[in-house]
Structure formats: C-alpha cells, structure tokens
Amino acid sequence: MKLPPSFYVGHPVSYIARSLLGKRLVTSGVNGTLQAGWIVETEAYSHRERGCHAFGNKKTPRNEAMFLPGGHAYVYLCYGIHWMFNVVTGPEGKGDAVLIRALQPVPEAGIPSPRVTSGPGKLTKALHINRSHNGLWLGGNTIWLEEGIKVSKAQAVQTTRIGIDYAGPDALLPWRFYVKDNPWVSRK
DNA sequence: TAGAGGATTGAT
DNA sequence: TCAATCCTCTAC
Numbered sequence: 001m002k003l004p005p006s007f008y009v010g011h012p013v014s015y016i017a018r019s020l021l022g023k024r025l026v027t028s029g030v031n032g033t034l035q036a037g038w039i040v041e042t043e044a045y046s047h048r049e050r051g052c053h054a055f056g057n058k059k060t061p062r063n064e065a066m067f068l069p070g071g072h073a074y075v076y077l078c079y080g081i082h083w084m085f086n087v088v089t090g091p092e093g094k095g096d097a098v099l100i101r102a103l104q105p106v107p108e109a110g111i112p113s114p115r116v117t118s119g120p121g122k123l124t125k126a127l128h129i130n131r132s133h134n135g136l137w138l139g140g141n142t143i144w145l146e147e148g149i150k151v152s153k154a155q156a157v158q159t160t161r162i163g164i165d166y167a168g169p170d171a172l173l174p175w176r177f178y179v180k181d182n183p184w185v186s187r188k
Numbered sequence: 189t190a191g192a193g194g195a196t197t198g199a200t
Numbered sequence: 201t202c203a204a205t206c207c208t209c210t211a212c
C-alpha cells in the first residue's frame with residue numbers, strides 16, 4: 001500500500017526520516033520491470049540549517065523541487081557523477097527533505113548483484129533514478145513509497161550525518177538514521 | 189563568463 | 201589518500 005500524502009507532513013523532518021526506515025521504495029523501469037528495496041538509512045535536512053540546499057529559503061533551479069509539497073522527489077547530481085534521491089517533507093514552500101542513503105533490495109525485485117544499494121549514489125543507479133525523477137509525486141506509477149517492514153526502536157540508530165563538514169555546528173545534528181547491524185547500510 | 193566546489197565512490 | 205566528472209552557484 002502506497003504511503004498517503006499525510007505521511008509526509010505534520011511532523012518534523014527528523015521524525016519523518018526515522019519513520020521512513022523500513023518503508024519500501026519502488027521504481028518502474030522502461031519495460032515495466034520493477035526495482036524495489038527497503039529503506040535502511042536516511043538523513044534529514046531542514047531549511048533551518050546550513051547543511052540543507054534550501055537553507056535561508058534560497059531557491060535555485062537545482063533545488064526547486066525541494067519546495068514542492070511533502071511527498072515529492074528531489075533528485076540532483078553530486079560530484080558530477082552520482083544522483084542523490086531525496087523525499088520532500090512538510091508543506092509546500094518550506095524546503096525540508098530526507099536523503100535516502102541506503103536500501104536493502106527485496107528478493108523479487110530483480111536487482112542483479114548484492115551490495116549495489118549501500119550508498120546514496122549507488123542506490124539511485126540500481127533503481128535507475130535520475131533527473132527525470134526530479135519533482136515527481138511519490139504516489140504515482142513511476143516511483144513510489146509504500147508500507148514495508150517494521151523497524152523497532154531498538155533497531156533504529158540515530159547519529160550524525162555524513163559529508164557535510166562545511167555546515168559547521170549544524171554538521172553535529174543527530175539527523176542520520178539507520179537500521180542497526182544491517183549489512184546494506186553505507187560504510188563510514 | 190570564468191572558476192571553485194560538492195549530501196560520493198572505488199581504486200591506489 | 202586521491203582522482204573522476206560535470207553541473208550549479210558566485211563573483212567579476
């Protein structure tokens with residue numbers, strides 16, 4: 001069952017990042033094949049802190065999708081090589097989003113080799129996510145999120161985010177969440 | 189219009 | 201530890 005629009009609003013972005021653990025991300029390929037995986041690692045980005053592309057309410061052609069209503073996709077190219085997939089949260093115009101950093105492929109999804117989704121740049125490649133997914137509603141038929149497995153409080157680890165040293169004190173915010181002891185979580 | 193740098197990854 | 205690789209943003 002796909003997640004309702006209400007899932008993406010009404011809570012702090014960090015709460016939604018935690019809630020996304022265990023949810024199922026599915027993409028539909030050109031020939032109708034599905035790629036899917038359970039979310040095992042996320043990071044929250046709030047417009048109120050420096051690590052976020054929408055910090056200071058700054059809107060550019062690149063991050064425009066971040067200002068869509070919660071439940072849309074924000075996809076951008078990083079280091080000229082990797083696509084990053086984010087879930088927009090909160091009301092329209094706010095600029096909060098959750099970066100999906102790792103997936104555990106579901107057995108029937110047809111993702112060929114293991115260990116191809118343990119990192120934000122790798123999972124987008126495995127699910128064929130690219131610029132064409134930027135701004136899409138995550139309840140459509142190209143890419144969507146649905147209910148998955150339950151992640152207990154004991155399994156969910158909360159810690160600091162990765163790769164945003166430039167954000168200064170905000171880099172210390174404990175806004176990274178992952179499933180404990182899950183081999184599909186990205187390495188540090 | 190030129191230059192710097194990035195929410196990463198994999199090889200050395 | 202470092203290069204790959206290119207798009208975006210900022211400054212001039």
